[in-house]
Amino acid sequence: MKVLAISGSLRRDSHNTSLLHAAAELLPEGVELELWDGLKAVPPYDEDDDIVPAPAAVADLRAAIAGADAILFATPEYNHSIPGQLKNALDWASRPLATNPLRNKPVAVVGASMGAFGAVWAQAELRKVLGATGARVVDAEVAVGHAHNRFDAHGRLTDEELREQLAEVVQALVTVTEARDLVAA
Amino acid sequence: MSTLTQTQEALPTGTWREDPVHSHVGFELGYSGGTFRGTFSPFQAALQVNEDGSGSLVGEARADSVHVLDENLTAHLLAPDFFDAERAPLLRFESTAIRRAGSDVTVAGELTLKGVTAPVELSGTIGEPTPGPSGADRLPIHLETTIDRRAFGIDWQMELPNGEPALAYDVKLAADLFLVKE
Numbered sequence: 131m132k133v134l135a136i137s138g139s140l141r142r143d144s145h146n147t148s149l150l151h152a153a154a155e156l157l158p159e160g161v162e163l164e165l166w167d168g169l170k171a172v173p174p175y176d177e178d179d180d181i182v183p184a185p186a187a188v189a190d191l192r193a194a195i196a197g198a199d200a201i202l203f204a205t206p207e208y209n210h211s212i213p214g215q216l217k218n219a220l221d222w223a224s225r226p227l228a229t230n231p232l233r234n235k236p237v238a239v240v241g242a243s244m245g246a247f248g249a250v251w252a253q254a255e256l257r258k259v260l261g262a263t264g265a266r267v268v269d270a271e272v273a274v275g276h277a278h279n280r281f282d283a284h285g286r287l288t289d290e291e292l293r294e295q296l297a298e299v300v301q302a303l304v305t306v307t308e309a310r311d312l313v314a315a
Numbered sequence: 316m317s318t319l320t321q322t323q324e325a326l327p328t329g330t331w332r333e334d335p336v337h338s339h340v341g342f343e344l345g346y347s348g349g350t351f352r353g354t355f356s357p358f359q360a361a362l363q364v365n366e367d368g369s370g371s372l373v374g375e376a377r378a379d380s381v382h383v384l385d386e387n388l389t390a391h392l393l394a395p396d397f398f399d400a401e402r403a404p405l406l407r408f409e410s411t412a413i414r415r416a417g418s419d420v421t422v423a424g425e426l427t428l429k430g431v432t433a434p435v436e437l438s439g440t441i442g443e444p445t446p447g448p449s450g451a452d453r454l455p456i457h458l459e460t461t462i463d464r465r466a467f468g469i470d471w472q473m474e475l476p477n478g479e480p481a482l483a484y485d486v487k488l489a490a491d492l493f494l495v496k497e
Contacts, residue, residue, distance in 0.1 A: 228390040234401045261471070264394035266401075313402055 131307060133163045133300075134198035138205035138216035138256075140170050143285070145242040145277035146204035146249075149296070152287035153202055153240070156297040158304055163202070166194050175221045188222045195223055196231040200307040202300065203260075205241045207252035217259065224263040233264035236310060238303040240272035240296065242280070248273025268306055270299045322417045326364040327444045331454055331494035333360040339491045340376065344464075345483035347475060353383040353392070355406070360492050362456070372410040372422055374490065378403060396471040403430035408437075415441060422458060428467040435460050437490070444496065452496040459489040 135150040147165070154163040171187035179185060184192065195201065205212050224230045239256045241249030250273045257267050272295045274280050280289050287293055341354035358376035378400035381392050393400040410424035411434075420441040425432050437458040444452040464470070464486050473481040 227387045233390070233394065258473075261394070261396045262391065264390055264396075266395045266399075310401070 131161045131199045131304065132197070133157070133161060133303065133307075134194055134201045135163050135165045136169070136201060136203050136216075136219075137165070138169075138203065138213045138252075140213075140215065144206070145244075145274065145281060146206050148281050148285040149204045149240055149242050149272075149274060149277075149287065150202065151285060152281075152293065153204075153296055153300050156293065156300050158301060161300075161304055164194075164198070166191070168194070169215055169219055172215065172219045172222060175218050180222070180225055184222075191219055191223055192231050195235065198235070199311075200236040200238075200303050201232075201265075202303060203237065203239045203256060205239065205249055205252045205256050207241065207243045207245075207247075207249035210251045211255045212252045212259070216256070220259055220263060227264070230263060232260065234310070235265050236268065236303055236306040237265045238268040238270060238299050240274070240299055242274035242277035244276065244278050246275045248275035248277070266306060266310070268299070268302050270302050272296050272299050324415050325368055326362075326370050326413065326415055326441075327452070327454060327496075328364045328366055329452075330497040331362040331364075332497060333358070334453065334493045334495050337493040340374070340489070342486050342488050344486040347481050351383075351482070353381055355380045356382055360490070360494065362454070362492075362494055370410075370413050372408070372413060372424070374408040376406045378406055397429075397469055399429050403428075408435075418442070420456065420458070426462070426467075428464075429469055431467040433462075433466050435462060437488075447495065449495075454494045454496070456492045456494065457490070458492070459487060461485050461487050 137144055137147040137150055139146040150165055157163055168187055168190050173185050223232055237260050239253045241253045243249040253271050260267050274292055280287060282288050335357055339354060340358050343350050343352040355376040357380055360374040362372045364370040378398040379393055383389055392398055407427040408424055410422050412423045414421045418440050420439055422437040426435045437460045439458040442455040444454050447453040463484050465484055475481050
């Protein structure tokens with residue numbers, strides 16, 4: 131099973147990207163996690179540009195989603211919501227809505243912020259947006275507050291309770307994805 | 316002089332199936348101050364009435380037979396937010412009891428939506444069998460009920476700018492069945 135990991139933060143030393151690296155260490159056997167790093171290259175959504183062939187960065191995103199069995203998102207919180215570039219990428223990925231690659235795709239959302247609440251509002255907004263695209267949204271969250279104190283110098287998540295929560299979300303995502311395979315079989 | 320009329324309680328015997336052209340099954344619910352409607356087509360309905368008067372009514376439709384006037388809304392209705400058609404492809408009603416009093420009819424049964432089965436009671440009217448153009452008897456039945464969609468795990472919601480929920484939880488289901496005797 132391949133899980134695509136998408137960080138909503140573009141920053142090189144992003145806590146959210148670190149959170150996804152932490153998730154990669156908590157995978158059940160037989161599950162691989164691939165970090166998608168093409169977010170910055172996605173152009174602003176313009177329906178005039180939403181043609182065949184799609185812009186290369188968009189084609190890359192859509193192919194990455196289509197080729198994954200599940201997606202794990204980690205989002206920071208900007209002004210109580212998700213980063214514009216992440217929303218922009220999802221707007222591209224979700225079109226045309228009826229046949230978009232997110233449809234029925236199992237997805238889970240986690241988040242980190244330097245404030246106390248760990249991007250809980252952004253996570254809720256991201257779940258809403260993903261639901262609108264037709265994705266199968268796992269009802270679970272990991273909120274890493276005070277993120278600048280939760281990772282060591284190597285970017286490792288040091289809080290054991292958060293690691294357990296993260297492992298639970300990953301497991302929930304894997305379980306939902308396996309259930310989907312059973313339906314298909 | 317008084318006339319005593321006996322209320323018809325018996326259902327017409329036989330196996331009756333939907334005339335797909337003249338039967339309609341749909342839903343409606345409040346949306347953003349207006350009404351949102353959809354229909355299911357095709358669907359199957361069968362009324363079986365035995366000689367002893369016992370009977371059953373079964374209706375089935377695939378979730379992806381839902382029709383609304385916007386393909387993006389159709390896509391959202393099929394998504395996990397609503398019917399979750401991938402995981403729960405079949406919508407089904409099966410009666411547990413049918414009661415008739417003249418032209419009034421009540422059908423208790425189990426409704427399955429999004430993989431969740433819950434009891435519902437449909438009520439409406441029933442007509443008399445009448446020969447149709449092909450010669451076979453035809454039987455009109457209208458049934459409806461109102462469900463709370465949350466009972467079936469269909470709890471999607473969005474807040475309107477005034478703070479009110481955009482989509483009602485009460486959903487009216489209605490079936491206009493024109494059944495043909497086999």
